[in-house]
Amino acid sequence: xxxxxxxxxxxxxxxxxxxxxxxxxxxxxxxxxxxxxxxxxxxxxxxxxxxxxxxxxxxxxxxxxxxxxxxxxxxxxxxxxxxxxxxxxxxxxxxxxxxxxxxxxxxxxxxxxxxxxxxxxxxxxxxxxxxxxxxxxxxxxxxxxxxxxxxxxxxxxxxxxxxxxxxxxxxxx
Numbered sequence: 750x751x752x753x754x755x756x757x758x759x760x761x762x763x764x765x766x767x768x769x770x771x772x773x774x775x776x777x778x779x780x781x782x783x784x785x786x787x788x789x790x791x792x793x794x795x796x797x798x799x800x801x802x803x804x805x806x807x808x809x810x811x812x813x814x815x816x817x818x819x820x821x822x823x824x825x826x827x828x829x830x831x832x833x834x835x836x837x838x839x840x841x842x843x844x845x846x847x848x849x850x851x852x853x854x855x856x857x858x859x860x861x862x863x864x865x866x867x868x869x870x871x872x873x874x875x876x877x878x879x880x881x882x883x884x885x886x887x888x889x890x891x892x893x894x895x896x897x898x899x900x901x902x903x904x905x906x907x908x909x910x911x912x913x914x915x916x917x918x919x920x921x922x
Contacts, residue, residue, distance in 0.1 A: 763888040767871065767895065775899035777815035781920055784810045784849050787820050788842050791827050801834035801855070807842040810849045811920040814900045819917075822896050825889040826853040826913050833857035833911060844919060851915040859908040868906070869894040 769775065785807045792805045812819070823840075830838040834855035841852045860868060860875065867873055872887040893915075897904050902917040 760888070763892060766892060767888065770895045770899075775815075775818065775895060777818055777899055779813055780816060782812050782814050782816045782819055784812050784819065784851065784917070785842055787816065787823050788840055788851065790820065791823050791840065794824075795827070795831065798831075800831050802837045803831075804837060804839045806840070808844065810842055810844055812849050812900075812917045813920050814917065815896075818896045819900070822893050822915065823851065823853070825893050826851075826915070829853075829889060830855035830857075830911065830913075845916075847919055847921075848916040849919050851917075852912060853915075854910055854912040856910045859911045860906050862908075865906040869904070 766775075788805060788807050792803060795803050827838065827840065830853050834857050837856050839852070839854045841850075841854075843850050864875055868875065869890050871891045873890075874887040894904060897915060897917070900917055902915060904916075905914050906912065907914065
């Protein structure tokens with residue numbers, strides 16, 4: 750019962766976040782964020798969890814944004830990657846021009862090119878099974894896009910496997 754209550758509470762939180770975004774947009778609490786610390790926190794969270802191997806390659810990167818919201822972006826992407834990976838998930842963080850680039854990749858089946866935009870719509874799930882154990886409610890990637898839009902960022906999907914590439918403006922001195 751506790752697990753089901755937690756799952757439903759998480760879904761309600763997700764729905765409320767999206768409803769607020771529709772009503773008045775997300776209101777990030779702007780601060781300097783060490784994005785490498787956000788990625789490292791995800792590595793630590795998954796450290797002892799059975800599942801695919803997690804490889805992380807980061808450099809120090811600072812952006813301006815809402816730390817909790819950006820952490821949610823990384824967590825949603827990592828949770829999806831872990832769920833769909835055959836054996837490995839790779840997180841990378843680097844700079845490219847004026848952008849911070851976070852990549853979350855897995856060696857699973859990937860996202861078909863025809864669905865690479867649709868997966869960011871609410872309630873979209875591509876998995877064959879509709880069982881709760883197989884995936885979420887189809888809100889995680891919609892939240893990712895909303896948060897990134899509020900931060901002036903973008904996300905794209907590529908393959909092989911699934912590769913989610915996030916771009917955020919670097920903190921300018």
